[in-house]
Amino acid sequence: MHSFKLKRGIAAPGWLALMLALAHATPWAVPDTTNKAEAPNTLEGVKVKARRNGGATESTVIAAHSKVLSHRYASTCAFLAGGQDEVTLAYMRGLYADGDPLLGVEVDEETGKLVERKDQRFSDLSPGGDASSGTDNDRMIDQMLKQVDIANDSFNRVPYTNCTLADVNLAAGHNYIARKDKSLTQAFDAYEGGNYAEALARFEESWKKLGYEDAALMLGRLHLLGLGTPASTPKAVRWLREVVDARYDPVTDRLRFDPRKPEALNTRVEAALLLARIHLTGAGTKRDAAEAYKWWRKALDFGYEPAGTLLAQAHLTGVGPQPDIQRALSLLQTAGEAGDVNALYLLGQLYHHQWPRQPEGVPLDLKRAGAYYLAATKAGHADATYAAARMLDLGEGVPAAPERAVVLYKDAALKGNADAQNALATYFYRGEVVEQNLDTARQFFQTAAKQMQADAMFNLAVMLAHGQGGARDLATAYAWCSLSKRLGHQQAATALPAIEARLSPEDKARADTLLKPAPKKS
Known part of the structure; x- marks a missing residue:
């Protein structure tokens, strides 16, 4: 078994079909601790979801x-x-x-x-x-x-x-x-019933009668997705502008951001964020990062504190505005103090020098990074929990404390962090800090491998090839090792020929089937 590496493995989206096929082929029923996102209607990255669930008194x-x-x-x-x-x-x-x-x-x-x-x-x-x-x-x-x-x-x-x-x-x-008036209630009922043409008519009626902002927001969504009407980004933008450009009272209309419920938005914030996403992704219009930045700024003005984190990321990458590290740090600090956990995690990454495009001007400060990670960990951020565990595991900025690291690894693993799942599995494999349990190790490696974590893919392949923690399965081991190699894992590239040499003709045929991309749906 190789010595594990605490790093993230990212696979290209094209491997998703392979991963799903391979996951269904493995013979062990493993509790899936990954975060399952619901399947909203989407258009080039634009998420659309109805806000209402219930009856007329909603x-x-x-x-x-x-x-x-x-x-x-x-x-x-x-x-x-x-x-x-x-x-x-x-x-x-x-x-x-x-x-x-x-x-x-x-x-x-x-x-x-x-x-x-x-x-x-x-x-x-x-x-x-x-x-x-x-x-x-x-x-x-x-x-x-x-x-x-x-x-x-x-x-x-x-x-x-x-x-x-x-x-x-x-x-x-x-x-x-x-x-x-019952038009707004009728409109939501029609939308949730899938009768989009009727919903469109009733939302328009609500807007004409009384100017409900919720009606304008939903009309923007319907036109964006082409539900009940031909898709039209210009019409969608016009309806969303009705919401964000309405008369604004900073006392009564400003969102009161609640860190415990970061998904709780008002109509103005939702419309501003949707406008930003449209322009950032080019959903039916020309991509314009500067325009997206403007709408993030508007969302922040409306009280949505996480928009400050989005603005900071724009300044860090130079997408939209000019790169400005000091402005980015200021925005992140303000957002973090307001309770945006993602801002705290990003600050930890910057001072840890773990940001993918680490900018100049941010000193390496492990103690400060650890403090930000721990603050985000207390708020339940899985990636920050893993980062804090890693620092404790490796003794970065603090004395090494593997016992504390394992506790945090477990917390992050159960929240679906693939790197933490791989790290925790390695502890169970070796029997360090925790009692050795090859069955548990194999389960955690498999769960992480399903999330395209390259180290976990290779580790699982090794256990499958040797029959550790379960039955030996050379065909599946070869498939996982192949995927790990495709993600750039050097040890997988070295081990793959040795596994292939042990395959029977039947094993080779099954491995090829596992690695064959699923046919595209017509």
């Missing part, structure tokens, strides 16, 4: 209603009182958790919940007020404008002084339509 639909009421059609006076509209009340609860007399809501002393103020109620069915009760909205608004004069600074950002009865009427009209 939060996506409610959020869309709130956005319509909040900044597109109605001024702030739309929220002076909620009437019987739960959508408006839900919006106010989200913005003012402690209540706000200027917006017609207060905290109920008995229940502690946010409720509307009865003395400031108006209905969208009677926006002028209830004459029989002696109250009207003109007088109510006048009273509130007087309160604004003595309000504290926290309310100065809201333009109450522009609030008029005409604004109330406008808000009431749109509020009434929003409560009655």
Whole structure:
């Protein structure tokens, strides 16, 4: 068994069919610990996925209603009182958790919940007020404008002084339509049912009626993929621009990035990232890295902190902007502090001098690199966990600690990191730190080999050829060794003739079948 090397083996995409065929041919059932990505609709690297999963009360639909009421059609006076509209009340609860007399809501002393103020109620069915009760909205608004004069600074950002009865009427009209309208719910139902033409029509209806940003985002996706309509990148871009160019309130519309849920985006961020991907990959348009950089910048402005990492990578590689290592480090530091685990891992790579295109101007600093790796490890980053384990294993920047390294290798291996799987398998093979277990070693080598890890391919071939940890299988050993050689593994190139010399005619025929590319689907 060769001495393992802690390095990553990358195979060209063309070997994927071979890998799948070989994986199905191996005789052992091994738990697959790789990360299985779902199969979204894709177009040249553009990922598209519906955001809604559920019925008509889904939060996506409610959020869309709130956005319509909040900044597109109605001024702030739309929220002076909620009437019987739960959508408006839900919006106010989200913005003012402690209540706000200027917006017609207060905290109920008995229940502690946010409720509307009865003395400031108006209905969208009677926006002028209830004459029989002696109250009207003109007088109510006048009273509130007087309160604004003595309000504290926290309310100065809201333009109450522009609030008029005409604004109330406008808000009431749109509020009434929003409560009655079902087009957005119907559109999502049609999309999830695969009726894309119907979904397209309903999303367009939602946009025309009330300007839902979710509708514009989905229209952009449908036109991009050609679902329910001929594919058209220009039309897709136009709809996505409707989202990103909409009126923007940095207080209420900015995404609050949660490191625990990095996939949680809002419509503006999603649209900006999709525009960036379109221009970066040239999906139906000319590739333009500078344009992609612009949209990443927009996503960052909208509150998506990981966009800072994307911008940093652009500065590191010179894709889009000019190379600027100091700007890249600054962006990564900010993104890392905001909780983007990928930024922490990349900082570790840079100070470890493990970045594939290591730039000048970043000193080798193993202690700093280890600190960044460990920070990313605590956040669950599999590659960072492997990198931290490797430093402990080899004693880079710290005294060698194989016992601690094995713990981290196991963590990263179970998260699907192929290099960690190969390293952990080697420990089980040798019986170092852990008790020797050839069955476990062979399973981990096989799992890593399926991910095109060249060392694991060769190690598995050796175990198969010698019948270690399971039955001997020279044909499969030859196939794995051949694939490892194709990935540039020198020891595999040396061992391959020796394995081939031991093949029977039947073994050679089976090995050739395993290595034969699967026929292309017509």
